[in-house]
Amino acid sequence: MEQLKLKSKNQYSSTILKFKLKKKVQQNGAVYSITNSKIQSLDYQAAELRKAKSVDIIRFNDGHKHQVRYQKGQDINDENDEDAIGELKEMESLFAGSSVSSVSCIFEEDTENYYTTSVVACTVIREPEQLIDKDLMNLLHYIKSLPVPEEADLKDKLVEFGDFTRHKTLIWDMDETLIHTQLLMPDQETAHNCDFTITLKSGTRFGVAIRPYTMKCLEHLSQFYEMAIFTAADQEYADLILDQLDQPRTLFPHRMYRQHCVKVEDAYVKDLRIIVDRDLEDMVIVDNSILSFAFQLTNGIPICAFYSINKNQDQEMLYLIVYLEEVYYQHKDVREANKTTFKLQDLINSMT
Numbered sequence: 333m334e335q336l337k338l339k340s341k342n343q344y345s346s347t348i349l350k351f352k353l354k355k356k357v358q359q360n361g362a363v364y365s366i367t368n369s370k371i372q373s374l375d376y377q378a379a380e381l382r383k384a385k386s387v388d389i390i391r392f393n394d395g396h397k398h399q400v401r402y403q404k405g406q407d408i409n410d411e412n413d414e415d416a417i418g419e420l421k422e423m424e425s426l427f428a429g430s431s432v433s434s435v436s437c438i439f440e441e442d443t444e445n446y447y448t449t450s451v452v453a454c455t456v457i458r459e460p461e462q463l464i465d466k467d468l469m470n471l472l473h474y475i476k477s478l479p480v481p482e483e484a485d486l487k488d489k490l491v492e493f494g495d496f497t498r499h500k501t502l503i504w505d506m507d508e509t510l511i512h513t514q515l516l517m518p519d520q521e522t523a524h525n526c527d528f529t530i531t532l533k534s535g536t537r538f539g540v541a542i543r544p545y546t547m548k549c550l551e552h553l554s555q556f557y558e559m560a561i562f563t564a565a566d567q568e569y570a571d572l573i574l575d576q577l578d579q580p581r582t583l584f585p586h587r588m589y590r591q592h593c594v595k596v597e598d599a600y601v602k603d604l605r606i607i608v609d610r611d612l613e614d615m616v617i618v619d620n621s622i623l624s625f626a627f628q629l630t631n632g633i634p635i636c637a638f639y640s641i642n643k644n645q646d647q648e649m650l651y652l653i654v655y656l657e658e659v660y661y662q663h664k665d666v667r668e669a670n671k672t673t674f675k676l677q678d679l680i681n682s683m684t
């Protein structure tokens with residue numbers, strides 16, 4: 333395999349890096365995204381390629397991206413990409429004894445406007461556990477140390493959702509999950525990337541950026557799920573934002589605020605048991621902090637925090653749609669899907 337020229341780490345372009353992040357999120361779910369860490373599993377050794385089960389070929393042709401995935405032992409069905417087939421056939425020998433995930437390969441255009449066969453970047457994506465960083469483990473250790481409240485401790489926080497409108501309930505965190513706000517200075521009209529502004533009774537103003545694809549995602553998922561907001565923010569602040577996103581209250585008929593959270597040391601935990609007329613097997617909560625669903629880890633779907641600075645690149649909502657549809661159609665108990673996908677409960681159970 334003479335053409336295999338693996339570049340060193342410092343030759344990665346940001347485009348390639350972005351691609352890798354995206355693939356990681358797609359393949360390993362939010363276990364990676366919540367760690368928000370640098371890529372830990374980069375390896376440029378040909379030996380690693382041999383462990384791969386699949387390879388993604390990305391080509392850039394006149395600005396258009398063309399992608400082919402090749403699974404070891406499978407035929408490529410893309411007749412329009414004979415070059416890729418040829419190259420991949422050559423690579424096949426590298427795939428003996430595969431045991432791990434996938435490899436991403438990006439082929440670069442050469443100066444004569446056709447593609448080289450060099451692998452310019454490869455990412456060996458290992459098992460999700462290997463993508464987990466220290467911060468996540470520390471957070472899980474902390475969560476494990478927290479005393480789970482008795483049901484009696486929740487009695488002043490209980491809410492009822494009333495009649496069922498759907499079979500399952502999807503609960504959303506607000507800040508850094510659906511939106512990001514920036515405090516505005518008195519002389520500041522608005523802030524970069526903001527979609528609207530809100531003003532508290534105190535006169536304090538915030539610019540609010542809506543996460544990309546959020547409204548489309550919410551509208552789509554509301555066909556399947558009954559939806560609610562559960563924010564650790566003050567009600568006045570949250571309602572000003574939610575009234576802009578959802579007025580009249582069609583997307584989120586139910587809103588829960590800071591006063592519904594359980595205060596544990598400095599954290600506000602969203603204990604889903606306060607929703608008295610829904611079963612835990614039917615509820616999922618999407619939150620950028622796993623601490624928010626510390627007492628029901630398997631009900632939680634972690635998501636990367638959204639800050640308006642990365643507004644143009646953020647596609648987390650698109651990944652969520654795919655996952656949440658799968659959960660809806662394939663799982664009677666939503667916790668089973670989350671347990672398998674994010675493995676947070678397994679991790680915490682394995683801690684001594």
Ligand SMILES: [Mg+2]
Pocket residue numbers: 505506507508509619620621
């Ligand atoms: Mg949040």
